[in-house]
Amino acid sequence: xxxxxxxxxxxxxxxxxxxxxxxxxxxxxxxxxxxxxxxxxxxxxxxxxxxxxxxxxxxxxxxxxxxxxxxxxxxxxxxxxxxxxxxxxxxxxxxxxxxxxxxxxxxxxxxxxxxxxxxxxxxxxxxxxxxxxxxxxxxxxxxxxxxxxxxxxxxxxxxxxxxxxxxxxxxxxxxxxxxxxxxxxxxxxxxxxxxxxxxxxxxxxxxxxxxxxxxxxxxxxxxxxxxxxxxxxxxxxxxxxxxxxxxxxxxxxxxxxxxxxxxxxxxxxxxxxxxxxxxxxxxxxxxxxxxxxxxxxxxxxxxxxxxxxxxxxxxxxxxxxxxxxxxxxxxxxxxxxxxxxxxxxxxxxxxxxxxxxxxxxxxxxxxxxxxxxxxxxxxxxxxxxxxxxxxxxxxx
Numbered sequence: 001x002x003x004x005x006x007x008x009x010x011x012x013x014x015x016x017x018x019x020x021x022x023x024x025x026x027x028x029x030x031x032x033x034x035x036x037x038x039x040x041x042x043x044x045x046x047x048x049x050x051x052x053x054x055x056x057x058x059x060x061x062x063x064x065x066x067x068x069x070x071x072x073x074x075x076x077x078x079x080x081x082x083x084x085x086x087x088x089x090x091x092x093x094x095x096x097x098x099x100x101x102x103x104x105x106x107x108x109x110x111x112x113x114x115x116x117x118x119x120x121x122x123x124x125x126x127x128x129x130x131x132x133x134x135x136x137x138x139x140x141x142x143x144x145x146x147x148x149x150x151x152x153x154x155x156x157x158x159x160x161x162x163x164x165x166x167x168x169x170x171x172x173x174x175x176x177x178x179x180x181x182x183x184x185x186x187x188x189x190x191x192x193x194x195x196x197x198x199x200x201x202x203x204x205x206x207x208x209x210x211x212x213x214x215x216x217x218x219x220x221x222x223x224x225x226x227x228x229x230x231x232x233x234x235x236x237x238x239x240x241x242x243x244x245x246x247x248x249x250x251x252x253x254x255x256x257x258x259x260x261x262x263x264x265x266x267x268x269x270x271x272x273x274x275x276x277x278x279x280x281x282x283x284x285x286x287x288x289x290x291x292x293x294x295x296x297x298x299x300x301x302x303x304x305x306x307x308x309x310x311x312x313x314x315x316x317x318x319x320x321x322x323x324x325x326x327x328x329x330x331x332x333x334x335x336x337x338x339x340x341x342x343x344x345x346x347x348x349x350x351x352x353x354x355x356x357x358x359x360x361x362x363x364x365x366x367x368x369x370x371x372x373x374x375x376x377x378x379x380x381x382x383x384x385x386x387x388x389x390x391x392x393x394x395x396x
Contacts, residue, residue, distance in 0.1 A: 057103040057126065057211050059083055059240050064217035070228050071240070073219075077229060080237045085244040087112055094119035099235040103211070105132035107243040116241075122234055123205045126214070127171050137175075137205045139183070139198050144172040146189045148210045150222055155186035157197055159230035163223035168194040170210030206231055319379050320372035327368055330386045337393055357392040364389070 055061050059071035059081060071081050084090045087108070094100045100120035105113060105128040113135035116123075125136060133140050148169035153160035160166075172192035177183045185193035187209075194209035208214075208231070213224035232238050313322045335344060338352040346369050353368070354361045367386055373379040 055242075057214060058242060062216065064215060065211075066216050067214050069216045069219050070214055070225075070232075073225065073229060074233055074238060077233055078236070079233045081240055082237065083240045083242065085242055086247040087115065087243075090239060090241040091115060091119060093239045095237070096121050097235055098122070098237040098239050099124060099232055100239045101232060101241060102126065102128075102132075102136075103240065103242045105129070105136070105243075107245065108132070110135040118203075120235075120239065121203055123203075124231055125205070125207050126211050127209055128207060133173075133207070137196075137198055137207055139177070140173050140175045140196050140205075140207050142171055143174045143192050144190075145170060145209075146172055146192075146194065148212050151187040151189070151194070153186050154188050155184050155193075157184040157186050157195075159227065160184070160186040160195065163227035163230060165222045166224050166227045167212045167218050167222055168208070168210055170194060170212070172209060173207055314376070319374075319376070322379060323372045323382055326383055326386055330390055331368060333390065334393055353389065353393060356396040357389060359389070359392075 055063075056065045057067050059067045060083070062068050074081050082093050084093050090100070090102075094116065098120045099122035100116060101124045102108070102113075102116070103126050105125050110131045113132055117136050123136065125132060128136070128142075130142050133142060146169040148167055150165050151168050152165055153163070155161070166187065168187040169189070172189060172194055173185075173196045174192055175183045175185060175196045175198055177198075182199050184197040186195040186197070187193060196207045198205045198207075212218045214228050219225050219228065310322070313319075331349060334353065335342065335349065338349070338356065340348060340352060346365070349368065350361050350365045353359070353364045357364070367382070367389055373382050
């Protein structure tokens with residue numbers, strides 16, 4: 001019959017297991033296909049998003065802080081925009097007929113910035129700090145900061161007056177004229193300027209206090225586009241230096257350790273916390289004192305413990321548990337006397353006791369492995385019988 005049924009299923013072209021598998025696939029294929037499509041769409045979106053760059057003053061970035069729009073305008077005006085991300089590339093690309101824009105000078109150590117000081121005729125710095133100014137524009141000093149907002153030029157600098165109002169502010173600077181040179185202070189607040197131009201011997205350094213006029217977000221407002229084009233389009237070629245933290249040249253002379261990079265205030269705070277923890281540990285250790293051995297509050301005799309446990313068994317009518325305890329204790333005492341190991345089974349124990357005492361094996365088995373007693377009297381008789389067997393084994 002089994003053979004006939006198996007042949008019939010085979011004749012249908014598949015087993016019942018195959019049919020079950022097909023049925024299960026039909027039940028889950030809808031969610032599986034939907035999940036696969038979702039993963040495919042997510043992967044496509046991730047690939048598309050990965051190609052879109054972002055970053056402050058990045059001429060490839062389309063986000064509000066990027067400068068893709070300005071780079072496109074400069075290219076349309078015939079200015080060749082050359083993006084560099086390392087100090088070596090910036091030194092190689094800069095020339096007298098170029099404008100060098102350092103987008104984030106705060107990322108560069110002063111000794112690296114000094115290498116770029118005389119590489120280009122036009123140098124533009126975006127929101128430089130004191131160290132960058134000392135390296136590239138020592139005549140300019142950072143004094144204060146102000147809100148970035150629509151400001152009037154307030155100076156006679158042609159590129160500022162042609163652009164008109166612009167969104168400036170941010171860092172505010174003060175400047176003095178170099179020997180034989182000139183200084184222009186524009187977009188001022190309280191006598192301090194957010195755009196400073198220092199000219200000396202045919203070379204010009206322009207300091208702008210905020211990147212706002214160069215970004216995609218603000219380029220189409222006020223005179224920002226005109227100002228940016230005038231600043232960066234005076235030479236036929238613009239070297240756009242966007243410093244990168246991965247630039248190996250910035251780490252010349254060895255990497256600084258993590259501890260060296262921590263602020264001094266943080267180091268002092270850690271030391272103070274460590275001292276406080278040490279003092280707290282010493283104070284608590286003195287307070288705890290040495291270990292003291294204390295006597296137990298009460299001593300319970302073994303007989304009292306046994307009697308108390310027996311009362312608990314009696315109150316619970318747990319004759320089976322009491323019988324198991326009696327038989328188990330007796331077996332534990334008999335097995336070593338009989339020369340058996342702890343792994344000996346019931347048959348080995350029964351045979352050994354029967355040989356020693358001359359009792360029947362069935363009687364010994366009933367005593368050591370039998371059914372639980374039906375009442376208290378039977379439990380007492382079991383205890384006496386087990387005790388008698390133990391005495392016989394000891395005497396034999």
